[in-house]
Structure formats: structure tokens, C-alpha cells
Amino acid sequence: MKHITNAESPSGARQGRRVVVTGVGAISPLGLGGEALWEGLLEGRCGIRPLAAPEFAGHPVRIAGTVPVDPLDLLPKPQARRMNRAALFAVLAAREAWQDAGFAAEGTTASGLDPERVGVCVGTIIGGAPVLVDGDRRLRDRGVRAVPPLTAPMTVPSQAASQISLDLRVTGEARTVVSACASGTEAIGQAIDRIRYGHVDVALAGGAEAAVTPEIMAAFAAMRALSARNDEPEAASRPFAKDRTGFVNAEGAGLLVLEAEEHALARGARIYCEAAGWGLSADAHHIAAPDPTGGGVAVALRRAIADADGSPADVVHVNAHATATVEGDLAEAAALHTVFGDGEGTVPVPVTALKGNLGHLQGAAGGVEAVAAALTLHHGTIPPTLGCDDLDDAIPLDVVRTVPRPLPGHGDLVLSNSFGFGGHNAVLALRRG
Template sequence: MHQPTPPHGRPVEVTRATKRRVVITGLGAITPLGVGVPDLWNGLVEGRSGVRPLEGAEFDGQPVRIAGTVPEDPAGLLPRPQARRMSRASQFAVIASREAWRDAGFAASGTVESGIDPSRVGVSVGTIIGGAPVLVDGDRRLRDKGPRGVSPLTAPMTVPSQPAAQIAIDLRVTGEARTVVSACASGTEAIGQAIDRIRDGHLDLVLAGGTEAAITPSVMASFAAMRALSTRNDEPERASRPFAKDRDGFVHGEGAGLLVLEAEEHALARGAHIYCEAAGWGLSADAHHLAAPDPSGDGIVLALRRALADSGSVPGDVVHVSAHATATVDGDLAEATAVRRILDERGAPSPEVPVTAVKGNLGHLQGAAGAVAAVVAALTLDRGHIPPTIGCDDPDDACGLDVVRHVPRPLPPAGDVVLCNSFGFGGHNAVLALRRDRSDRAEEGEAA
């Protein structure tokens, strides 16, 4: 349904009562567990890790030499002329967006062949550093070969907006191409902005998510100098330990997650499979420290409350929490404190709400972290079971959460909202509220 446009060219105001429901109809991912959503989901359910030793002389002598790396070169998955004009982060984004686009039931070649008005489609991508490896390569070429050795593509390939632009070019999307940069909350905030653009009537469909490819020597050295990284170089697959007593820092990672968000009536009209509803989202700022979380959890609580309110939900509706849980000592504790405060408002007696954290398997994908977690949460709602958190063999009692461990767990029948948390350096807090699809059409399908 297109929003009517008056003669003066400005959209008609959409009131809260007329806001459209937004649903998720397509999923795409490229992660340390492999290329594609099946590799991601199966790896999580089976409890596998994508954290590996870092190879290459440039990492020799680094205090931390492990990371969650994508096991296949993304450049080899794209036509060579196209790949060479993209940063690694853009390559990830395009590969994941193509999968999400196809999964939503559209023609692989883009909007026009899919019979969709490209001006009613948008792109919203979160990232942090964008083309960091391009800058590293450009600096190396400048030192070795002088100014003439630096590619003219270095500058355009470096800017953080390139992944969104490359998706728009690849699928011929003309509605808009947005970029969100808000530290590790970037991917989640990009999805939240897409929800607003659709339900307010500006667009019918948005490819939204996050991408990151910043495993470079200087970035690794910087995180290590902050003492933010796990130093378990000898056991990479067990290094990331969300909510565990012996957690000692996060594991750096890379990858991308993209989702197709769509107006419900648009999805129904074309008979699309609906994974879940993208019901709402919330933002807040800690205003506390450049890198450390506010130990009170107040900022996180505010973002959680806003996500619930925006989705028309209350704490009693929460059936599952997909935690940010980077495996840093202070970060996990601050998040756990905030989550408990919200869940305690459900009243007693109430069953425990299961919590999971995908960073045990993947490491911390930075700007892509929240988007990949949203892909997993949508699958959790659609398939009805929660992947386990690996690395949490001995849970920290101070966190006080019901962490799903060892084996998948069925999604509890009571409640219908999953909260997906993302928090970034500087106090950026973003939370998505996804809702189980319990409409009449779903119930009729189950009855049949």
C-alpha cells in the first residue's frame, strides 16, 4: 500500500493509530560459521565455534591472535569486476543482502525483475569502521610504491556508507540508502530505523542490517591495549565465554546480517513467508564513559522499556532475550542487571525467561553483531527453539540469568516477544522487540 502524496509533494502524516505493522520476510548472513543462514543456524544449534587463529605475518607478535573470521573469501563469491570495487565489508553486505532478497521470494537480479517499484524500497545498514582494510592496504601501497601506487578507489571504498550504496546498486534500490554508525549498536539501530520508515508509510520494504570487516593489526592491537579482548590464544574455540565466571574479554569478529523488513499488507498480498513481526525498538545513551558500560544498567533499562513500549508490549510478554553479552566482565554484568530489573517487573511467581548469546559461537561482529543476532531471533520465533550459548560452562551467579546452555531449548509457549540487545562504546544502547506471528492466518495454517 503506497502512502498517498498530496500535490505539494510531502507525505500525508500517518498517525499512531494508522501505523502499519512490519514483518520480517527474508534473512541473509555471512558469519564465522559459514556462508548463508543455514550454516549460521546449524552451527549455533550444534554448538560449534567460528573463532580461529589469525594467520599472516602482520599478526605476529600481537598479544591476541584469534578472531571470528569468515571461512571463505567473499571476493570469490562475487564477479571479479564487482568484487574489486568493494571493501570486504561491502562484499559481506552484498552477499547477505542477496540471500535475504531471494529468501523473501524475489528475483535474484533485483527490484525491477521482482515487479516492485524500486522507489518504494530502501536500504538501511549499520557499520562502525567500514573499509578499514582498504585504508590499511592504501597506507601500505603509499609506503611501498609512492602516491601513484594508491588506487583511486581507496577513498570511495573506505567510507562507511559504501555497503548500503553497494546493496542499492546491486539490487537497483532507489527509495533510499541509509547508513548508521553507532558503535556496536549500529546494526540494531539500522533495523530500528527501517521499522519506522515502513510503518510510517515512507517505504514498503527495506533491506536492513549490519556489516563489519575490521580485523586489522592496528584494530586488534588497540582492543588488546584496552584489555578488552580474551587472551586465550591457545583455545580459540573456547575463548568467548558470555556470562561465564571465567570470562576475560570479547573475541573480535567479522561478517554481515541482512533482513528484509516489509509492510504486513505488502507481504500478505504477495503470499510471502513471515518469520515474525518487527514490532518495535528502543534507544538510549548511557552518558557515562567513552568505553566502559554504566554499571547501574540504567541506560540499558531505558532502551528495554522503550522497545517494549514501542511494540505495545509489557515485561510479561517477553518469552526470550537475545543478549549482547560480549563476555567482558563489566559489560555482561551491567546487561544482566538491567535485564533482571525488567523481568522482575513481570511479578511473581513467574517462570524464568531463557537467555542466549551468539557471541560464544561467533565472537563480536561489531556493527554486524545486532543484525546477525536479529536473524537468529527471527529464526528462533519461526522454528520454536533457542540455540544454546557456548562458552558458558560455569555461569556467573552474579548475573542471575537463565542462560540456555549445552543443548537447544524449546521456546516457552507463554509470551510472544523476543528482545534483542545491542550496546556500543560510548553508551549507545539499542534494543529490538520481535513478536511471534500469532495472527489468524498462522492459526488457520496450523489447524489445517
């Protein structure tokens, strides 16, 4: 196949093949599967729970968004023992997305695909760092011989992508993106381009994370970034709310199957929506805090819209990053007001934030929220924002609250935002299929 050059049209949209979403998969604090995620969001359920394990005793924060099933029970033990927890989540979400797209569970060859024309791209932050921490404990407590022989390959952040590749026999490419909490969204964007320009025809893309550990929880607590509502975990994550007190750490994975449109149509695939574009920017402001003006975020929003060959008027919904930190929510609201606002009034685009249900899945947040955004377009329904009982007066947004809302009929773009420490900003643009 002749590769299409990476050229931009005068309108700003990149030229190349149209990319569509044909499968979704997720494992999250709301349960196993994309259906559990979607139903939980519509019903306003919360997956944030107490951390009762002894290693969290004495911690100032003892709540997190934890997956309610043990992934070790869902895969063959010889296979599962070779994976870190994030990779386990990634493989489970990838398997669901793969079969949801209509492919055979056995992988690429059984699906009639050329495995060299299929790729994987997964975002993560911590990856297998908890495995390294465990190895260090064993070394200190019991000596060199106590360190497991697979500690090194289970530690690398790329293990999630490589394990999906192994599980589904994908040989085209297995890529990893590490850009703080923007990782999952950026991974999807990179996969879109790999299909657009002819490198692969199909890709599994999203994010996976398993960072609910005593060390990570202690580190975030030391930053005073976490909500410490230990006595009311289901009310701890409060995006855009006046009384928000910080984010809630969480774990899970979310994957999309992306496919060249002509490839999907040739096999009669069901299409959720178009993966129309994406945008990146960097704040260059602070090691952890966002630019309070939202300037960098506004650049990423505009780039995603332009990459989708659209305009702000085409956007009918924004799935916000909204971690429930004071500074982060204000910066995102300022950016949305810059791009979509009209004078001093409320931004007219309906916005929702899912971290009240899920907590903050770190590098997996963009993947899981992209699954939700694709399902929002597919079903024509916007899930409500849990925890925002009293909207901050300084946030001029139309936040969908209390009950789901029909997706507006005008326009056709939905944006999904992800931002991370160090000023990483990534925005995904999806279009009605």
C-alpha cells in the same frame, strides 16, 4: 501514498503500518548463509579461529571469528574489486535475504517492485577503514601513484549500503547507521520506521563489518578488552561465564528483508515474524565502559517493549549482547533484572548469547543476531549459549546452556540487544508472526 504521521498512541506504541520479516541472510564465522548460522548455533559449533597470517605475528591476541570463505570468490571479479570487505559481506547477505523473501535475484524491477519504494539501511562501525590503512601503506612504501584510484569511495562507511543498492537496483533510499556496536540493531529499527510511516514498502536492513585487521586487533588489545586465549580459540569467548576474560573480534554480515504486512500478504510471502518495535537510549557515562547499573540499557528495553505495544510479561526470550567482558555482562544482567526480575530471584525470561559461537561482529552483531532471533521465533527453539560452562554467581539470569530449549508457549515477544562504546543502546523487539 499518504504518509502516516509519527504520532504515539496513549499506550506508547507508535501508530503506522505493521512491519514483518520476510527474508533473512547472513555470512558469519559459522559459514555462508542463514542456514549455516542456524545449524551451527543449534549444534554448538564455534567459528573462532587462530590468525595465522604473518601480520598478526607478535600480537598479544591472535584469534578472531573469521568468515571461512573468501567473499572475493563469490562475486564477479570486476564487481568485487570495487568493494571493501564489509561491503562484500553485505551484498552476499543481502542477496540471500532478498531471494529468501521470494524476490528475483536480478533485483527490484525483475521482482515486479517499484525500486523507489524499496530502501536499504545498514549499520557498520569501521566500514572501509582498512582500505584507507592499505592506501597509507602504499603511499609510504611506493609513493603517490601506488594508491588505487577507488580508495576514497571504498573507504566511506556507507559503501555497504550503496553496494546493496547498486546490486539490487534499489533507488528508494540507501542509509547508513554508525553507532558503535549498536549500529546493526539501530539500522533495523530505523528501517522499521521508514516502512511504518509510508516512506518505503520494503527494506533490507542489518549490519556488516570486516575489522579483523592488525591495527584494529592491536587497538582492542591495548584496551585489554580482548580475550587472549590464543591456545584455545574455541573456548575464548565465554559470555556470562565466571571465567570470562574479554570479547573476541569477528566479522560478517546479517540482513533482514522487512516489509509492510499488507504488501507481504498481497504477494503471498512467507512471514517469519513481526518486526514489532525497537528502543534506543544513551548511557552518558563513559567513552568505553557501560553504566554499571544498567540504567540506560533498561530504558532501551522498556522503550522497545512499549514500541511493540507490549509489556515485560509478553517477553519469552532475550538474545543478549553479552560480549564476555566482565563489566558489560554485569551491566546487561543488571538491566534485565531491573526490567524482568522479581525481587532477588533469577530473571525468569530465558536468555541466550551467541558470541561464544561467533565472537563479536561489531557493527554487524545486531544484524546477525537479529537473523538468529527471527529464526528462533520461526522455529520455536532457543539456541544454547556456548562457553558459559560456569555461570557467574553475580548474574541472576536463566541462561540457556548446553542444549537448545523450546521457546516458551506463553507471551510472544523476543528481544535482541546491542550496546556499544560511548553508551549506545539499541533493542529490537520481534513478535510471533
